[in-house]
Amino acid sequence: MQQPYDVLVVDDSVFMRKLISDFISEDPSLRVVGTAKNGKEAIELVKKFRPHAVTMDIEMPIMNGLEALRVIMKECPLPVIMLSSLTQEGASETIKALEWGAFDFVGKPSGSISLDLHKVKRLILEKLHAAVRTKMKRVSFSPEVLERQAPLPPPLSNPLLPRPVAARPPSAEPLSGRKLGPVQQLVAIGTSTGGPRALHQVLAHLPGELAAPVVIVQHMPPNFTKSLAIRLDSVSGLKVVEAEEGMVLENGAAYVAPGGFHMAVARNGSGGYRIHLSKDEPRGGHRPSVDALFESLLPLKELKRHIVIMTGMGSDGAKGMKALLDAGAVTTIAEAENTCIVYGMPRAAVELKGVTHVLPQQEIAGKLVAVVGAANLS
Structure with missing residues (x-):
């Protein structure tokens, strides 16, 4: 019989340490090997117990959780x-943690009697x-990454990969001001566990003049x-926004599906394309769903469609990618196993034979630049 996996629980609240420890202890395949009330203690106990996982x-x-994560x-x-707390500030800190190598996150219970524990x-x-069951890779942190949150460096082996743009504050420039020509191509990306870091790597190396909009779930x-x-x-040359109902797709822009909504692409009646959001039932437990996005692209055969699935648990997007390949999609890319945090979604796409290219994370942007090209400024 296999020994239980060891878990370290880190939280400054006695109530939360007890609550999370009780949750874990109810599973016979897991055991709480220790608890810590701050990041300094967490680092010491990680080195002492070498647990299989940590909740932080x-x-x-x-020492807060971000600082401890960096050291670990x-x-x-x-x-x-x-x-993570479910506030906007908590969300911002969580995105940073995921970029710094955290495996995943869970919205932190507040202790409210009405909370769905x-x-x-x-x-x-x-x-x-x-x-x-995941082998985590060592993450290096330069002063530039820590202080300025600069994009990850490009791999030296790929001459097609453009240099990353300098980090900049979010722009207030209207999307309609970019004037990069009519939309004739589209890039669609689906990802889950490990996705924020993977998206950072890819989007940081896509140019603002990319001759396609990018839609992301x-x-x-x-x-x-x-x-x-x-x-x-x-971190990207693209203009990146959280998608809103009716937004018109433009080259050189990226649209992230809002949490709680399925996102689709539809014709807008004037030769262009727009975002459609819905509260339809979750697909495979997910809303937004990658399959829901991919399936919305099936009728748009006049577009050159380039489809990407990256790291994530489960199989969301695999069926949609295979259907798009059969319907004439130009490019279908699955992230290679050796760079995935979880090789679930890409594996499912490969097994369905819906993939034309299997690429490590650091080569995906270069491939997209090569197949899409740059738009003409007008």
């Missing part, structure tokens, strides 16, 4: 699941089960997708 609060005294991922990398328990156990709740769009906008 973000806001703590002495640099010195003794292992899967860390962040416990059963759902929180299910999410924690689901993510822990995925985490303990990242499995995340409301608030978090807004923070993700703001963060991606600050």
Whole structure:
């Protein structure tokens, strides 16, 4: 019989340490090997116990969860699941944690009598089960990354990959002001666990003159997708926004599906394309769903469609990608296993034979630039 996986629980609240520990202890395949009340203690106990996974609060005294995460991922990398408040500020900090190597996150229960603790328990156990089977890679942090949150450096081996743009504050420039010509191509990206870091890597290396709009589904709740769009906008040459109903798609712009809504692309009646959002039932437990986005592209055969699936649990998007390939999509890309945090969604797409290219994360942007090209400024 296999020994239980060891989990370290980190939170400054006695109530939360007890609550999360009780959740974990009810699962016979997991055991709580220790608890810590701040990031400094967490680092010490990680080095002492070498647990298979950690649950980590973000806001703590002495050393917060972000600072502890940075040290853990640099010195003794292992899967860390962040416990985040469901506020806009909490969402922003969570996006940063995911870019710094956190495995995933769960919205932190507030202790309210009305909170659905059963759902929180299910999410924690689901993510822990995925985490303990994952081998995390060491993450290096330069002063530039820590202080300016600059984009990841491009791989030296790929001459097609453009240099990343300098980090910049989110722009207030209207999307309609870019004037990059009519939309004749489209890039669609689906991702889940590990997605924020993967999206950072890809979008940081896409030029603002890309001759296609980019539509993105990242499995995340409301608030978090807004923070993700703001963060991606600050590192990409593209204009990145959280999608809104009726937005007209433009070349050189990227649209992140808002948490809680399915996103589709539809013709707008004047030769262009627009965003349509809906509250239809979740697909495979997800809203937004990658399959829902991909399936909306099936009728748009006049577009050159370039489809990407990156790291994530489950199989969302695989059926949609295969259907798009059969319907004439020009390019279908699955992230390679060796760069995925979780090789679930890309694996499912490969097994369905819906993939034309299997590429490591750092080569995806270069391939998209090569197949899409740049728009003509007007």
